[in-house]
Amino acid sequence: MNGSTAATPVEPCDFTVFGGTGDLALRKLLPALYLRDRDGQLPDGFRIVGVSRAEADDEGYRVMVEAALVEHVPSDELDATVVRRLLGRLHHVTLDVEDVADWHRLHERLKDGAASDDVIRVFYLAVAPALFGPICDHLDQFGLATERSRVVLEKPVGTDLATARAVNEAVGRVFDESHIFRIDHYLGKESVQNLLVTRFANTFLEPLWNSHWVDHVQITVSESLGVGERGSYYDRSGALRDMVQNHLLQLLCLVAMEPPTYVDRETVRDEKLKVLQALRPMTPDLVDRDTVAGQYAAGLCDGAAAPSYADEVGHTSDTETFVAIKTEVQNWRWAGVPFYLRTGKRMSERLSEIVVVFKEPPHPMFPHSEGTSEANRLHIRVQPDEGMRLHMTAKEPGPGGIRLRPVSLDLSYATAFGQRSPDAYERLLMDVVRGNTTLFMRRDEVEAAWTWVAPILERWSEPTHRPRRYPAGTHGPFAANTLLERDGRSWQETGIE
Ligand SMILES: NC(=O)C1=CN([C@@H]2O[C@H](COP(=O)(O)OP(=O)(O)OC[C@H]3O[C@@H](n4cnc5c(N)ncnc54)[C@H](OP(=O)(O)O)[C@@H]3O)[C@@H](O)[C@H]2O)C=CC1
Numbered sequence: 036m037n038g039s040t041a042a043t044p045v046e047p048c049d050f051t052v053f054g055g056t057g058d059l060a061l062r063k064l065l066p067a068l069y070l071r072d073r074d075g076q077l078p079d080g081f082r083i084v085g086v087s088r089a090e091a092d093d094e095g096y097r098v099m100v101e102a103a104l105v106e107h108v109p110s111d112e113l114d115a116t117v118v119r120r121l122l123g124r125l126h127h128v129t130l131d132v133e134d135v136a137d138w139h140r141l142h143e144r145l146k147d148g149a150a151s152d153d154v155i156r157v158f159y160l161a162v163a164p165a166l167f168g169p170i171c172d173h174l175d176q177f178g179l180a181t182e183r184s185r186v187v188l189e190k191p192v193g194t195d196l197a198t199a200r201a202v203n204e205a206v207g208r209v210f211d212e213s214h215i216f217r218i219d220h221y222l223g224k225e226s227v228q229n230l231l232v233t234r235f236a237n238t239f240l241e242p243l244w245n246s247h248w249v250d251h252v253q254i255t256v257s258e259s260l261g262v263g264e265r266g267s268y269y270d271r272s273g274a275l276r277d278m279v280q281n282h283l284l285q286l287l288c289l290v291a292m293e294p295p296t297y298v299d300r301e302t303v304r305d306e307k308l309k310v311l312q313a314l315r316p317m318t319p320d321l322v323d324r325d326t327v328a329g330q331y332a333a334g335l336c337d338g339a340a341a342p343s344y345a346d347e348v349g350h351t352s353d354t355e356t357f358v359a360i361k362t363e364v365q366n367w368r369w370a371g372v373p374f375y376l377r378t379g380k381r382m383s384e385r386l387s388e389i390v391v392v393f394k395e396p397p398h399p400m401f402p403h404s405e406g407t408s409e410a411n412r413l414h415i416r417v418q419p420d421e422g423m424r425l426h427m428t429a430k431e432p433g434p435g436g437i438r439l440r441p442v443s444l445d446l447s448y449a450t451a452f453g454q455r456s457p458d459a460y461e462r463l464l465m466d467v468v469r470g471n472t473t474l475f476m477r478r479d480e481v482e483a484a485w486t487w488v489a490p491i492l493e494r495w496s497e498p499t500h501r502p503r504r505y506p507a508g509t510h511g512p513f514a515a516n517t518l519l520e521r522d523g524r525s526w527q528e529t530g531i532e
């Protein structure tokens with residue numbers, strides 16, 4: 036759906052992308068900047084500087100980026116005039132970030148032709164996390180880490196608590212926390228932001244949003260794609276680090292957090308932190324009982340034969356591509372309410388959804404009626420086809436007795452608002468330029484999330500632990516169903532058709 040999402044222009048900025056020739060930059064960041072330019076949000080004096088070791092000059096880089104825009108921006112959003120304008124903003128600096136002798140090139144490029152002496156500078160680190168510390172040190176050494184600079188850290192911030200702390204320390208030695216933007220792109224998704232609005236700009240949900248009325252919560256992020264080209268990264272990571280430690284826990288926080296006094300950068304992050312700190316700590320016994328790890332075997336996905344994970348990465352491996360976890364938020368509001376999390380690659384469909392399942396009515400009012408009734412459920416569809424669906428029970432029309440039938444109230448964003456939802460990176464990149472950290476993870480949040488997953492990582496690292504195989508194109512290993520069935524529940528596989 037073509038639709039402009041005009042917004043106030045940001046200030047002129049020098050937007051430097053370390054890793055400017057990489058997959059993330061070409062597939063996500065530059066298309067997002069193009070769309071913001073198309074909608075008039077990038078002013079004159081907004082420059083984009085790609086940094087990599089490739090021997091490309093500005094012209095060579097522009098050719099590379101133009102091809103990426105053609106490939107990754109929907110064709111009905113491409114406008115030749117805007118493409119030319121965006122390409123005119125681009126520069127490339129050849130630089131090995133680990134070699135201090137190269138750094139004068141970036142320094143000179145940024146000094147030369149900047150919109151003003153105190154232009155905003157964004158340094159987006161789309162490179163391996165091991166390079167975050169050295170890059171920040173060099174930015175400092177060359178006087179580029181100023182009051183008007185911001186640094187963006189792509190995930191993963193570390194691979195465990197110790198490495199996350201080391202990265203945070205290294206970056207924090209140079210940049211104040213208020214200038215550090217740790218990206219979790221799920222927080223930039225429209226439907227995720229709408230979760231906050233739905234909860235806190237309406238009154239009817241709040242009285243029900245607690246253990247008195249909620250039976251349990253399910254959070255599913257399933258993907259139909261496999262690991263593709265990212266096998267070498269993924270094989271060292273696995274689904275727990277890649278998805279649960281960040282995206283799924285952030286979604287859980289937004290569902291479970293207390294209303295902040297007002298929505299502002301620190302208040303929201305304070306409340307999310309309290310949720311992370313209230314998660315029931317995992318022990319080895321709980322890990323064995325309440326977690327499931329899986330890995331896809333060959334199967335049928337999206338109607339085509341799909342290889343096994345081992346075939347995709349080229350060797351046998353115990354890396355998990357699927358995780359299911361039962362947990363609990365141990366506080367007054369949520370005590371006793373299970374939160375079931377599930378994510379996996381090569382599953383039956385691409386679907387991210389939060390389902391809040393309410394309790395059954397306390398007393399059966401229609402014991403002799405025909406038909407069926409189900410517990411109320413609120414499905415919050417994050418992607419695709421963002422929207423919400425509230426499942427209720429109604430009387431089927433007819434002159435006879437009472438016949439119950441499940442029905443639903445639907446909100447489709449596409450229908451209600453008639454415009455495309457911007458990609459998460461479009462929103463987040465503009466927030467970085469504006470200096471708004473609300474939708475970014477604070478250091479203590481990241482470390483609290485690593486603290487919670489640490490016992491799972493440890494238990495799963497034992498040699499006896501093996502992920503269970505599941506055929507590609509399915510809902511994951513059978514044990515993930517058992518996790519709920521033993522509690523008398525089941526995964527909600529369909530929400531908004
Ligand atoms: N791709 C994705 O969808 C996502 C990626 N990420 C994270 O973002 C980071 C980048 O990922 P991705 O783009 O996929 O990786 P790629 O391997 O595709 O790109 C890496 C980029 O970094 C550059 N680079 C590597 N080493 C140096 C160096 N010493 N000096 C200067 N430039 C260097 C590479 O260029 P050259 O080799 O020419 O120097 C290239 O431009 C990773 O940490 C990844 O985990 C996070 C979320 C999603």
Ligand SMILES: O=C1O[C@H](COP(=O)(O)O)[C@@H](O)[C@H](O)[C@H]1O
Nearest residue numbers: 190220221258277278282387418
């Ligand atoms: O961060 C990541 O997210 C993607 C899924 O993002 P989505 O916006 O397409 O849902 C996942 O494929 C990738 O492995 C992970 O690193």
